[in-house]
Amino acid sequence: MPGERTRGDALTQVFRIPEFRALWAAELISVAGDQLARIALAVLVYGRTGSAGWAATVYALTFLPALIGGLLLGGLADRYRRREVMVVTDVVRAVLVGLMAIPGLSLWALCALLVVVVLISAVHSAAQSALLPAVLPGEHYERGLAVRQITSQSVQLAAFAGGGLLLLVVSPVAALALNAVSFIVSAVVLRLGVAERPPPDRMTEDPGDPGAATEAAPPGRPRGSLLHDGIDALGQILSDPSRRALLCLVWLVSCYVVPEALAAPYAASFGGGPLAVGLLMAADPMGSIVGAFLFSRFVPAHRRSRLVGIIAALAGVPLALCILAPGLPVSILLWALSGALATGYLVQAQALFVRATPDAERGRVVGVAASGLVATQGIGVFAGGLLADVWDPTVAVAVAGVTGSVLAAVAALAWRSAGRSGRDVPVAATVDGGH
DSSP states (O other): OHHHHHHHTTTGGGGGSHHHHHHHHHHHHHHHHHHHHHHHHHHHHHHHHOOHHHHHHHHHTTTTTHHHHHHHHTTHHHHSOHHHHHHHHHHHHHHHHHHHTSTTOOHHHHHHHHHHHHHHHHHHHHHHHHHHHHHSOTTHHHHHHHHHHHHHHHHHHHHHHHHHHHTTTSOHHHHHHHHHHHHHHHHHHHHHHSOOOOOOOOEEEETTEEEEEEEEOOTTOOSSOHHHHHHHHHHHHHHOHHHHHHHHHHHTHHHHTHHHHTHHHHHHTTTOOHHHHHHHHHHHHHHHHHHHHHHHHHSOHHHHHHHHHHHHHHTTHHHHGGGGOOOHHHHHHHHHHHHHHHHHHHHHHHHHHHHTSOGGGHHHHHHHHHHHHHHHHHHHHHHHHHHHHHSOHHHHHHHHHHHHHHHHHHHHHHHHHHHHTTTTHHHHHHHHTTO
């Protein structure tokens, strides 16, 4: 029946939009290159130093600078044409990673270049996230987010399986060179496949009345510094009950990534070896792929926003059951189920948050939100590690699940309260308007 075919093709409909195909392909290419580079850096540094501490430090540097990159530099995505921001950052990253591939480069220089690469990556992510709603109108936006989530998790699984094997064929230096090439390819795809759009209009404030908007600032020359943009974005989020609650829902996914970081001690608690660790680490991304697909295909669009808080709270229940020490097969199922539920609510919460943010402010606001997500994940993993040392890995995983469920319930109630006050009516209208 035609209706059934439309429903079955829901996710693939976004690929009929040429600009999304370009954005998706560019992201897929660069993410694959990044995953290969992370493994290559770990192998390169450990092989040169023999120090697990150095290897862990360099691996951490592929994430941590994003904490400040989104806050300090995300505003660039609101000052300039977003396509050009992505193209320029890709080219700059290609040059920097190419320098990292120079044989014999000192470790300090390698780390310095890596920090700059990750900082610039935060700008690219902010511009991409801000541009996506313009490329995918109406309900296509949620579908596009689901497709990106499925893709990123699939790449992560492929990296677990194939990254190490590839490094048996090519050297770590050659892998870094391939990553540099991936950025060039991404830049070309974006330049040719994404339409040129003017910079988002930025309104200046009347000096005599901070709350009064005056004429739009000239393109590329908005008022204030980049630091001011970041602080202003944070203030906007905190002052808006609806977005504040949605961001809490997004950030609390940090509770649900704790098990992946504890896979090794968790497996050791019941005598599991490296194979058990790998299966446990793969459970969450595999569940995420399934969850994004099922949520986007089978949950009616007009019900998704209503289910966000419920699904967010339920995502912690499977992890809480790990307190029973269920063994490897059941643990894999529980972790995969948690990953599926967490991804289902995360995609919708992100969509609601971005839709509630005016286009002219999306770059900096999304940059701050993304930085906070990285920070909370780091805090969650650190706290989970402490709990695993003090008590037991199964207890730590269970505590993470219970904490996530409780925080989700609180955030969901806050978001519902904001909706009753009428402050998030534009969000609901936007989401439901495309059905």
